[in-house]
Amino acid sequence: MKKKLVVLSGAGMSQESGLRTFRDMGGLWEEYDVMEVASPQAWENNPELVMRFYNERRKQLQDCQPNEGHVGLAELENDFDIEIVTQNVDDLHERAGSSKVLHLHGELKKVRSTVHYDLVYELEGWELKFGDLCEKGHQLRPHIVWFGEEVPAMADAIAVVESADILVVVGTSLNVYPAAGLVHYTKQNVPIFVIDPERPPVHLSNVTFIEEKAEAGVAILKEKLKALL
Numbered sequence: 001m002k003k004k005l006v007v008l009s010g011a012g013m014s015q016e017s018g019l020r021t022f023r024d025m026g027g028l029w030e031e032y033d034v035m036e037v038a039s040p041q042a043w044e045n046n047p048e049l050v051m052r053f054y055n056e057r058r059k060q061l062q063d064c065q066p067n068e069g070h071v072g073l074a075e076l077e078n079d080f081d082i083e084i085v086t087q088n089v090d091d092l093h094e095r096a097g098s099s100k101v102l103h104l105h106g107e108l109k110k111v112r113s114t115v116h117y118d119l120v121y122e123l124e125g126w127e128l129k130f131g132d133l134c135e136k137g138h139q140l141r142p143h144i145v146w147f148g149e150e151v152p153a154m155a156d157a158i159a160v161v162e163s164a165d166i167l168v169v170v171g172t173s174l175n176v177y178p179a180a181g182l183v184h185y186t187k188q189n190v191p192i193f194v195i196d197p198e199r200p201p202v203h204l205s206n207v208t209f210i211e212e213k214a215e216a217g218v219a220i221l222k223e224k225l226k227a228l229l
Contacts, residue, residue, distance in 0.1 A: 010172025
């Protein structure tokens, strides 16, 4: 039986595909603080601005392709039972071929009802408009977990991490909670590999640091995992 390999991925995973992170933006977008475009208060105060921000992100995603890091993780499915828990809202893991991806913070290419949380739809194209309604007649909004909102997928993510025989952390500073706390749900003595050029603060035993960006780091990871097959 294949070992269970769980990957926690963050913004650095997609950075090498050309997707700008909030950190790249310096916390700003067109001079607006990201809290002004990624929070429930922002949607209430200036929904047009929020809509434009996510439309532009979707449009940018159309021009991006999975990088070698995404592809390398997908290829690991040949040898491991692999599940990815990602903080990213893009679909680059899926497009690279990963079959089990849990999105903690929502999905950029999906929209949902502003009233009925469970009414979620795939958006055709990149543009969501005012007047685009759910089947019950309510305006659609980005299917994104905004700052200040609960993370509905958190319980599922904890269960995935608890099942891991090997844990990989890639492209995340482990500073954003509650996602950052997931590393503490591994079973005792589970090998943990952390891929990040800046060595995030992981105070656990059995950690191997790979101080590289995602693409180079995943290539090194694949070599190291051969010893654990």
